[in-house]
Amino acid sequence: MAEGRYLSDELTIHYGMIPRTNRGIFCINELPDLAERIQVGLLNIMEERDVQIRGYKIRLPLDVYVVASANPEDYTNRGRIITPLKDRVGSEIRTHYPLTIDHEIMIMEEESSKMLTDGLDVTVPQFMKEIVAEVTHLARSSNDISQRSGVSVRVTVANYENVLSNASRRALRLKERQVVPRVSDLEAIIASTSGKIELDTVGDVKEERVVKKLINGAIMSVFGQYFEPKEFEQLVAGFERGLNVQVGDDMPSMEYVNQLSKVGGLSKAIDKLSGRGNPATIASTVEFILEGLHLNRRLNKDAVGGKTRYRR
Template sequence: IHYGMIPRTNRGIFCINELPDLAERIQVGLLNIMEERDVQIRGYKIRLPLDVYVVASANPEDYTNRGRIITPLKDRVGSEIRTHYPRTVEHEIQIMESESNHFITEGLEIIFPQFMKEIIAEITQLARRSNDISQRSGVSVRVSISNFENVLSSASRRALRLKERNVAPRISDLSAIFASTSGKIELDTVGDIKEERVVQKLINAAVLSVFGDYFENREFEQLVAGFERGLSVHVGDDMPSMEYVNQLSKVGGLSKAIDKLNGRGSPASIASSIEFILEGLHLNRRLNKDEVRGKIRYRR
């Protein structure tokens, strides 16, 4: 006699994923098991005692329309544990680092700046508070994980194309998250606002927030003064790292800021730090930015 999957787990733990997906008639079959803690074999006048611990997972009822947990079954649940999204950037970073896929990068040394991790995590944190995004649908940590992977993939592709040994994601690599974020968020706005515009708004806000955690605007008076004298700096996602290093000697006031970001390790990390600083100053309205054919120029 086959007693069924749950009775065969006697003296064990039986886990059910996505409980609402079970048809209601099947959920009814759990009532006796969870209340009387025994099972009756159809066609036989015998009841077998069960010692089984049932654990089930489910999304909130308003999250999907795929099903529901019947009320009598809810009444038999001993305890309900509600989980939540990571509440801090630090926890978000820990999860995306541990759950992301690690690429096979033979011959490449990956340097993922801490400020870039914080920006990616902050994008998701801001999305969970955004009025443009439906909070009923939620913004899962999968957004952070996918964005982390896409940004690293973009940086790795550049290093392979330019034959560079070091890989360090830059601000210009954040364009890769449009593909990984779209489809994972549901807009909650009236009008013709597009996902790309919402994602760009989140990117700008995240960069501005993280920049404010590291610097104050008054630290860059010397740098801004150089731009007021006609200095301009070009950046781009396909620009070799050494070109950033060469520009560094021409731009006064950058060295201390790069040291503050621990960006002296390699040309790739210097390039990443420079882009972060310039974009932060632009978002603080200290510099102007022109974008033509994929190239970006910062000026006053």
């Protein structure tokens, strides 16, 4: 050995990670993934609170707080926690998904990546945040999706980022300063949701179809929290007289404002959603109301060439 020391010399001991964490907190992620022989090495640490160094006649007393994370055993087949180690766990804390839409939105806003939007003003209407969060909540209770695998908050965060990026792309292409997500931007979450859910259906059911069903359910649910379809009798009457409105995720916001001049019965609804202020916010609000009426069977919808036309 270097410096003329023998292997049995205590000065040649190499302390592992846990002894080096003495008087601290040692965290282990995905405990079941540890090989069983390594889990056995934790038994003495958690029960006797000391550690033996292999090859040396020495035992070191430890003051270490061990925290480990693990998914339920039926969630993964990669490994398991050995029974003697389970017996030495002081407390087991079971986490859960956010129980309310407000909590989901809070986490979504906190964890989402902040995009570089130099020269752009980003505004996300509250109803759009609620729709994105509601999609995840509906997925957690959907019979089409495996609840054994679960639907994590990462789905909400990824969907929120995709909706914002699609709205930003439109603003850059159309040279608009305001970035406001619309209902038509929700098509972008199909890609971010499909890879994070596991279907539990019989037959050949595509993920895209399941996600679209979730989006429609979320829009209808959020729309019902703000409005009753009967509030738009004047608007529906206008469509019965031949009115039609065209929307699309690549349409300039001013086109919505121009169409709004010939549509009656929307002013109060726009004010209720705080949709005044700029053309982009008005465009988002108009799409939400029209899609809500369509899902409540008050309007028909035709989708052709990336455009959507609402009619009676």
